[in-house]
Amino acid sequence: MESYRRNFRAFLAFFTPSFAWLGLFFFVPLGIIWLYSFGETEGLTKIRLTWTLENYKRLLEPEIISLFWRSVWLSVISTAICIVISYPIAMVIATAKAKWKPWLLLVIILPFWTNLLIRTYALLNILGTRGRLNDLLHWLWSAGDRALSMIGLGDYHLLGERFVPVKFLGEPAGVMIGLVYVYLPFAVLPIYASLERLDRSYLEASLDLGASQWRTFRQILLPLSSGGINTAMVITFIPMLGSFLIPDLLGRGQVDMIANVIERQFKSGNDWPFGSALSLFLLYITFILLALQSFHAMRQRKREEARG
Amino acid sequence: MNKSESPIISVKGVTKRFGSFTALQDISLDIRPGEIFALLGPSGCGKSTLLRIIAGLETATEGTVAIDGQDMTGIPANKRPVNMVFQSYAVFPHMSVADNVAYGLKLERRPAAEIREKVAEALAQVHLSDFAHRKPDQLSGGQRQRVALARALVKRPKVLLLDEPLSALDAKLRDAMRLELVKLQESVGVSFVIVTHDQSEALAMADRIAVLKDGVLRQLDSPAALYKRPVDRFVADFIGSINMFAVTGRRAEGGDAARLETAELGAIAVPAAHLPAAGKGALTLAVRPERVKVGAKAQKEAQGEGGLVSVAGRLGDVAFQGNSSIVEVLLEGGGSLSALVSEAEADHLMQAESGSPITAWWALDDMLILPENATAA
Ligand SMILES: Nc1ncnc2c1ncn2[C@@H]1O[C@H](COP(=O)(O)OP(=O)(O)O)[C@@H](O)[C@H]1O
Ligand SMILES: [Mg+2]
Numbered sequence: 001m002e003s004y005r006r007n008f009r010a011f012l013a014f015f016t017p018s019f020a021w022l023g024l025f026f027f028v029p030l031g032i033i034w035l036y037s038f039g040e041t042e043g044l045t046k047i048r049l050t051w052t053l054e055n056y057k058r059l060l061e062p063e064i065i066s067l068f069w070r071s072v073w074l075s076v077i078s079t080a081i082c083i084v085i086s087y088p089i090a091m092v093i094a095t096a097k098a099k100w101k102p103w104l105l106l107v108i109i110l111p112f113w114t115n116l117l118i119r120t121y122a123l124l125n126i127l128g129t130r131g132r133l134n135d136l137l138h139w140l141w142s143a144g145d146r147a148l149s150m151i152g153l154g155d156y157h158l159l160g161e162r163f164v165p166v167k168f169l170g171e172p173a174g175v176m177i178g179l180v181y182v183y184l185p186f187a188v189l190p191i192y193a194s195l196e197r198l199d200r201s202y203l204e205a206s207l208d209l210g211a212s213q214w215r216t217f218r219q220i221l222l223p224l225s226s227g228g229i230n231t232a233m234v235i236t237f238i239p240m241l242g243s244f245l246i247p248d249l250l251g252r253g254q255v256d257m258i259a260n261v262i263e264r265q266f267k268s269g270n271d272w273p274f275g276s277a278l279s280l281f282l283l284y285i286t287f288i289l290l291a292l293q294s295f296h297a298m299r300q301r302k303r304e305e306a307r308g
Numbered sequence: 309m310n311k312s313e314s315p316i317i318s319v320k321g322v323t324k325r326f327g328s329f330t331a332l333q334d335i336s337l338d339i340r341p342g343e344i345f346a347l348l349g350p351s352g353c354g355k356s357t358l359l360r361i362i363a364g365l366e367t368a369t370e371g372t373v374a375i376d377g378q379d380m381t382g383i384p385a386n387k388r389p390v391n392m393v394f395q396s397y398a399v400f401p402h403m404s405v406a407d408n409v410a411y412g413l414k415l416e417r418r419p420a421a422e423i424r425e426k427v428a429e430a431l432a433q434v435h436l437s438d439f440a441h442r443k444p445d446q447l448s449g450g451q452r453q454r455v456a457l458a459r460a461l462v463k464r465p466k467v468l469l470l471d472e473p474l475s476a477l478d479a480k481l482r483d484a485m486r487l488e489l490v491k492l493q494e495s496v497g498v499s500f501v502i503v504t505h506d507q508s509e510a511l512a513m514a515d516r517i518a519v520l521k522d523g524v525l526r527q528l529d530s531p532a533a534l535y536k537r538p539v540d541r542f543v544a545d546f547i548g549s550i551n552m553f554a555v556t557g558r559r560a561e562g563g564d565a566a567r568l569e570t571a572e573l574g575a576i577a578v579p580a581a582h583l584p585a586a587g588k589g590a591l592t593l594a595v596r597p598e599r600v601k602v603g604a605k606a607q608k609e610a611q612g613e614g615g616l617v618s619v620a621g622r623l624g625d626v627a628f629q630g631n632s633s634i635v636e637v638l639l640e641g642g643g644s645l646s647a648l649v650s651e652a653e654a655d656h657l658m659q660a661e662s663g664s665p666i667t668a669w670w671a672l673d674d675m676l677i678l679p680e681n682a683t684a685a
Contacts, residue, residue, distance in 0.1 A: 199396060199398065201394045201395075201396050201398040202398050202400060204365050204385070204392075204394070204398070205392070205394055205398035205400070205456075205459075206400075206411070207365070207384070207385040207386045208363055208364075208365070208385050208386070208391055208392045208460075209386075209391065209411055209412035209415065209459065209460075209463060210386045210387075210412050210415045210416065210463070211386055211411070211412075211415055212386060215415070219411075220400060223402045224400075224401070224402060
């Protein structure tokens with residue numbers, strides 16, 4: 001890695017395109033957004049840089065705080081559901097016969113080959129009050145109702161007089177179903193990778209020492225795959241927090257997340273400075289969290305060194 | 309040891325098939341209390357599979373395993389009174405050394421003080437007391453193995469199962485660990501079943517050895533008996549080094565003798581009593597290098613003909629081995645044989661030029677007549 005200093009020109013020729021790309025389409029726009037966030041709108045189209053902190057102060061308005069809060073808890077719960085669903089899936093793939101693995105992985109990755117917009121529209125069709133999911137629930141309701149009639153409880157209508165469709169669209173539940181559906185593969189893959197790497201003899205050793213399957217799962221398998229779980233949490237939580245299309249379509253304007261409000265500032269709201277402050281706020285939080293995490297890791301390392 | 313004592317492990321007619329592949333074929337053997345028992349065989353012969361069947365980590369397709377008189381069929385690994393030291397050691401990387409050793413005890417819901425005491429005792433036994441709070445990634449391979457040993461022994465198993473316990477160690481540590489394992493076994497007193505592909509390891513450590521080949525038990529005997537009286541060509545070849553000559557023709561001779569033809573030695577008359585009783589396939593004549601004498605023709609003639617086999621050849625390489633040397637004799641009938649000679653004899657032979665005529669001979673009684681496979685019907 002020293003040689004790039006000596007061959008500076010070759011290095012320059014090689015990396016200039018990527019640096020130029022990054023600079024032009026990432027850092028420059030980010031800088032502009034950063035400047036906007038200290039600006040004020042003037043008239044319909046102008047923004048004056050006044051170094052005002054007004055936009056940041058507005059982040060503390062109750063409306064915005066509750067928006068952030070909703071985005072966070074929707075993402076946290078969806079991430080948790082994703083992990084809980086994807087762990088067994090990853091286990092099935094990791095323990096499948098070698099010849100089945102590529103096919104099972106393909107099934108997991110297959111949805112990526114369809115555009116997100118199309119998949120989300122498909123979900124609209126499934127989650128609507130007359131959608132497929134409600135058809136299924138209706139069928140289950142009928143079956144349950146019939147079963148109750150058969151055992152002579154038909155007159156009590158324990159399951160209600162008639163089937164009432166569940167409303168998913170425009171509700172947090174619908175948005176969470178969408179988030180889980182879209183980001184599930186992102187959670188399965190890292191967990192699968194960590195399980196695949198895991199030496200099976202750890203599990204066998206645990207059983208051999210007298211542990212039950214459940215205890216082996218909790219005390220050996222989970223801790224030894226925590227790396228995969230952490231990665232899965234990070235790479236599902238972060239894009240969920242910033243997701244736009246899913247709450248936009250499935251939330252029907254009732255379940256806004258941060259990105260929906262940001263979009264409104266840049267479009268109908270025509271308040272670019274506030275939109276910029278909103279956008280950057282997430283970035284600041286991410287930086288702070290990363291800093292805290294590396295601080296924590298550093299302290300842990302120091303402690304281990306002191307002990308070892 | 310009392311031979312009439314009932315076995316601590318009794319394997320009866322165990323067959324294991326993976327799909328259409330048969331990894332173990334009708335294995336029956338008994339392991340006695342307090343012995344070191346080796347499962348020996350080339351890689352892929354099914355040793356680990358048999359060990360895992362005993363541990364309950366694999367189920368036999370046919371046959372049964374009994375531990376201390378109790379049939380283990382249907383009893384899972386976590387309920388069997390045996391413990392295993394895995395080939396990779398499988399020391400839990402996220403737990404300290406002490407927590408690894410305590411893992412099996414905590415499952416037994418013993419009082420914390422008792423667990424602490426037992427862990428300390430077990431760690432002392434494997435000389436790891438100073439490492440109790442280390443994480444496995446701060447240990448050497450040999451130390452990790454000791455953790456695995458302590459972790460299994462602290463459970464007071466009726467039998468300790470060890471899968472290739474020395475194969476992951478470097479050569480020097482391996483020799484030291486051989487001795488230490490034997491000492492450890494003596495001090496804890498439970499039977500050890502050791503899987504190994506290294507015949508010298510098995511010979512050095514085991515009280516009895518089961519030799520496996522392609523999932524079939526070829527011979528079960530003490531190390532000395534395996535060496536002196538191998539039942540077939542495979543066992544003879546696998547245990548120690550040996551000169552072998554394929555028998556190409558066989559003819560009954562008058563009385564109680566048979567004539568065996570070999571390309572290298574010519575025809576040799578042997579007593580019919582020496583012929584193997586069981587087995588199938590071509591016969592092989594075999595003689596251990598230390599039984600072969602070499603010298604000038606006159607030297608051999610001085611000993612007379614009675615019960616000797618001799619063969620003429622030329623002197624080949626002499627490989628110095630400290631207090632003895634291996635002499636290669638290039639046979640006139642093609643091929644070669646090796647003889648183990650003393651330092652003095654080697655000095656004497658070295659005076660002759662390489663390629664000069666030489667005679668090799670051995671007692672007829674020292675020559676083994678082996679079938680290809682004694683277990684084949
Ligand atoms: N789970 C399995 N599935 C299929 N074949 C297996 C399995 N475990 C072992 N084998 C096969 O059984 C044979 C014996 O394996 P093993 O007992 O591990 O041999 P070794 O004597 O080297 O310990 C090998 O050919 C191996 O490929
Ligand atoms: Mg093996």
